Amino acid sequence: MNNNNVTPISHARTTATGELATVASARAGEALTVARHDGLTLPVAGHLSHVDYLAEGDIVTLAPDPRAAEAAIVTGRLRRAGEDIPFRYQDGRLHLTAGKKLVLQAGHSTVELSADGHIAIDGKSVGVTGDNRLALGSRTIALN
Structure with a gap:
């Protein structure tokens, strides 16, 4: 059965699943290129939806892009030491x-x-409701 919607994945890939790389260039929070540990710089074909805002120097995990042999998909970003979890x-x-x-x-x-x-x-209209009690506490309360 031949399905034209399925892209075959080559086993001779330049990017291994889960490989670490450094963001070489970024714009508007997305990586444009990444540098692998072997010095090869790859273009980024996409990011998974949960990947945080990215900047140059961030360490990311990669997966191969089955559509382009020399491109990578960013699958995650490693937290920096001491970085808060948002x-x-x-x-x-x-x-x-x-x-x-x-x-x-x-x-x-x-x-x-x-x-x-x-x-x-x-907002255009703001509503505040309470089943029992609505309490406003402040030094001053300004209405209109």
């Missing part, structure tokens, strides 16, 4: 951590949490 799931809670600001955005709605303690909620 998110974790623990005790039924999802913890998101950001050094300066955490921004949640959907269309015209934004929630921003700043490291200095400021919280900004912006």
